[in-house]
Amino acid sequence: MIGKRRAGRALEFKDVGSHDGPLLVVDDLHTAFRTPRGTVRAVDGVSFEVYEGKTLGIVGESGSGKTVLSRSIMGLLPPRDVLRSGTVHFGGHELSAMSETELRSVWGAELSMIFQDPMTALNPVKRIGVQIAESLVLHLDMDKREAQSTAVELLRSVGIPSPEERVRWYPFQLSGGMRQRVMIAIALACAPRLVMADEPTTGLDVTVQAQILDLLADLQRERHMAVILVTHDLGVVATRADDIIVMYAGRIVERAPTRTLFSDTRMPYTRALMDSIPRLADPSGSRLDAIAGRPPDLIHPPTGCRFAPRCHFAQDKCRESEPPLRTVGSPDHLFACWFPLVDGVSTVPAVKVTLGQTDTAVTDTAVTDAPAPDDQSEAETTP
Amino acid sequence: MGKYLVRRILQLVVVAFVISVLTFMLVHLLPGDPTVAILGPNDTAANRAILLKQLGLNYPLWRQYLTWMGAIFQGNLGASYLNHESVTHILATGAPVDFELILISQLIAFVVAVPLALVTSRKPNKPLDNVATTTTFGLLALPPFVVAPILVAVFAVGLGWFPATGYTPFTQSPAQNIHEMILPSVAITAGSIAVYYRLLRSDLISTLQQDFITMARSKGLSSRRIMWRHAFRPSSFSLLAAAGINIGALIAGTFVVELLFVLPGIGYALVQAVEQRDYLVVQGIALVVAVAYVFVQFIIDFIFTIVDPRVVRE
Numbered sequence: 001m002i003g004k005r006r007a008g009r010a011l012e013f014k015d016v017g018s019h020d021g022p023l024l025v026v027d028d029l030h031t032a033f034r035t036p037r038g039t040v041r042a043v044d045g046v047s048f049e050v051y052e053g054k055t056l057g058i059v060g061e062s063g064s065g066k067t068v069l070s071r072s073i074m075g076l077l078p079p080r081d082v083l084r085s086g087t088v089h090f091g092g093h094e095l096s097a098m099s100e101t102e103l104r105s106v107w108g109a110e111l112s113m114i115f116q117d118p119m120t121a122l123n124p125v126k127r128i129g130v131q132i133a134e135s136l137v138l139h140l141d142m143d144k145r146e147a148q149s150t151a152v153e154l155l156r157s158v159g160i161p162s163p164e165e166r167v168r169w170y171p172f173q174l175s176g177g178m179r180q181r182v183m184i185a186i187a188l189a190c191a192p193r194l195v196m197a198d199e200p201t202t203g204l205d206v207t208v209q210a211q212i213l214d215l216l217a218d219l220q221r222e223r224h225m226a227v228i229l230v231t232h233d234l235g236v237v238a239t240r241a242d243d244i245i246v247m248y249a250g251r252i253v254e255r256a257p258t259r260t261l262f263s264d265t266r267m268p269y270t271r272a273l274m275d276s277i278p279r280l281a282d283p284s285g286s287r288l289d290a291i292a293g294r295p296p297d298l299i300h301p302p303t304g305c306r307f308a309p310r311c312h313f314a315q316d317k318c319r320e321s322e323p324p325l326r327t328v329g330s331p332d333h334l335f336a337c338w339f340p341l342v343d344g345v346s347t348v349p350a351v352k353v354t355l356g357q358t359d360t361a362v363t364d365t366a367v368t369d370a371p372a373p374d375d376q377s378e379a380e381t382t383p
Numbered sequence: 384m385g386k387y388l389v390r391r392i393l394q395l396v397v398v399a400f401v402i403s404v405l406t407f408m409l410v411h412l413l414p415g416d417p418t419v420a421i422l423g424p425n426d427t428a429a430n431r432a433i434l435l436k437q438l439g440l441n442y443p444l445w446r447q448y449l450t451w452m453g454a455i456f457q458g459n460l461g462a463s464y465l466n467h468e469s470v471t472h473i474l475a476t477g478a479p480v481d482f483e484l485i486l487i488s489q490l491i492a493f494v495v496a497v498p499l500a501l502v503t504s505r506k507p508n509k510p511l512d513n514v515a516t517t518t519t520f521g522l523l524a525l526p527p528f529v530v531a532p533i534l535v536a537v538f539a540v541g542l543g544w545f546p547a548t549g550y551t552p553f554t555q556s557p558a559q560n561i562h563e564m565i566l567p568s569v570a571i572t573a574g575s576i577a578v579y580y581r582l583l584r585s586d587l588i589s590t591l592q593q594d595f596i597t598m599a600r601s602k603g604l605s606s607r608r609i610m611w612r613h614a615f616r617p618s619s620f621s622l623l624a625a626a627g628i629n630i631g632a633l634i635a636g637t638f639v640v641e642l643l644f645v646l647p648g649i650g651y652a653l654v655q656a657v658e659q660r661d662y663l664v665v666q667g668i669a670l671v672v673a674v675a676y677v678f679v680q681f682i683i684d685f686i687f688t689i690v691d692p693r694v695v696r697e
Contacts, residue, residue, distance in 0.1 A: 076601055108602035121594040125616050125691055135602045170692045186602070 057237030118179035129167035470667030
């Protein structure tokens with residue numbers, strides 16, 4: 001693999017970083033954006049840790065804050081109009097306390113990112129070889145020729161045919177799947193210890209998706225990297241993550257080892273996400289159980305449980321006070337629900353989810369800023 | 384690449400042909416008899432006939448055109464009716480002046496506009512950006528004939544740093560030549576700075592929103608490297624296109640400063656020729672200026688192939 005490490009800060013960092021305990025510790029991370037309409041609390045008190053070599057899946061709908069979370073952890077968000085609190089420790093160092101200059105010696109070297117859209121995340125006017133070699137020269141102190149031949153090897157390792165030739169190609173000459181492979185090559189160039197993959201396969205064909213995820217898993221095993229796989233698709237992380245975090249409206253609503261999450265789902269939202277995965281076994285023509293409504297407005301999140309307005313099992317208590325993230329039994333299974341499912345079944349009777357004005361009519365408690373239903377008939381899906 | 388350039392060269396040839404026909408027609412489209420213009424209204428019909436023959440104006444148009452083109456390919460653009468100075472000679476003395484004016488003014492424009500845009504686009508709508516944007520807006524509104532007298536008043540008359548007028552050929556004394564060319568070049572550079580700065584700034588601001596910039600940051604690259612190596616090139620397309628049009632316009636548009644600073648450029652010669660109805664001179668200069676304009680566009684197209692690899696292959 002890639003040999004010498006750059007002397008100086010990166011090396012120091014690596015040495016001090018080899019400590020026991022989790023590789024990444026995120027503690028009570030909040031990230032908000034100031035907008036003309038008000039403060040958008042995109043990430044609202046998120047804590048978790050990732051161990052060396054492990055894969056963590058972060059799952060949530062669009063707008064659940066998962067992309068902001070991954071960028072906030074790295075410190076990549078532009079400082080203007082962003083409010084961030086809480087701490088992020090990486091390899092024993094507090095990332096959240098580092099200046100941008102200090103972060104630069106970590107970014108790309110120890111901690112790197114794979115972006116969602118390979119069509120826009122590669123510089124259109126630079127040869128792919130140059131884009132890979134850049135971080136090698138910067139972090140591993142390689143000379144240009146050495147970096148170029150390493151770039152060829154990296155392209156080979158991500159399964160790009162005739163890499164000697166392709167290294168001189170521009171992104172527009174490559175297909176989407178190929179570009180995503182190039183992006184993986186860039187992210188893995190300096191053998192980082194943690195890779196953040198933000199929806200790495202969303203823009204790709206289903207067949208290519210599996211190839212890219214398998215490639216990532218192979219490289220991860222080979223290099224003993226930790227991976228945070230951010231996705232909206234529970235199916236993507238089901239077989240690939242060691243642990244899964246389910247996010248809703250900027251908060252963690254359930255967190256468990258993957259097997260536990262699927263066998264002992266506690267949070268109705270997680271259940272709903274699972275039910276919205278199409279299954280081959282289902283008879284053809286059967287309707288998918290989509291989750292009615294939309295995630296709440298993060299400027300004025302609803303009081304109580306943020307999922308309550310869309311939950312089939314929501315009770316008055318759910319609308320009044322917010323459930324804490326707690327464990328019952330197994331200490332590594334956390335969930336935020338007042339009436340958790342037991343063996344996949346709710347302990348309270350299901351009610352029709354009615355959104356909007358009718359909601360206040362049914363219950364005494366007003367739900368502030370519940371999302372308006374797009375389509376009333378669709379909103380009244382029975383469980 | 385080769386194919387693309389060959390195609391562009393063919394276009395260049397076609398455009399040059401059309402321009403040559405149009406400039407040729409110039410003399411014939413003008414109202415009145417050219418012999419009247421040359422000999423005056425009171426000469427005899429016999430003299431007019433002799434002149435027509437001398438000028439070849441009694442032949443059919445296509446033949447006149449071919450004769451004219453044939454002469455041009457031999458480097459003969461004709462001569463002034465009035466003082467018999469050959470057009471080639473006028474161009475040979477005038478063109479270097481304009482070439483130098485444009486070169487210096489464009490160098491100044493890029494050296495000022497590019498770094499300024501790279502700095503301000505990182506923090507749009509902050510004080511520095513606001514000052515730069517307002518200032519360039521002002522520059523845009525100032526034509527050279529306003530800038531030039533101010534420059535002369537301040538830097539020539541007031542401070543005495545530069546001469547107010549005068550021209551020394553570069554070959555005679557490079558230092559003095561450049562010293563004399565600075566003020567006129569600055570006078571025509573203001574508009575270019577404004578246009579280049581504003582185009583590059585707005586394109587940079589939108590480029591900096593792109594995923595590949597965040598990607599470059601996530602590699603740990605420094606801001607300076609990201610600005611120069613990742614953001615500048617993909618943001619320079621409109622700048623480049625504007626530079627082509629702007630330089631083209633300057634080729635014929637320098638006459639105001641030539642007049643104000645008494646520089647023996649083509650623009651000055653062209654305006655004189657128009658005033659004196661010296662048709663052959665106008666025709667010759669117009670042709671050369673138009674071809675130069677087309678040539679500048681070709682150079683710009685060529686630079687495009689280097690800056691944006693997608694141009695060639697799409």
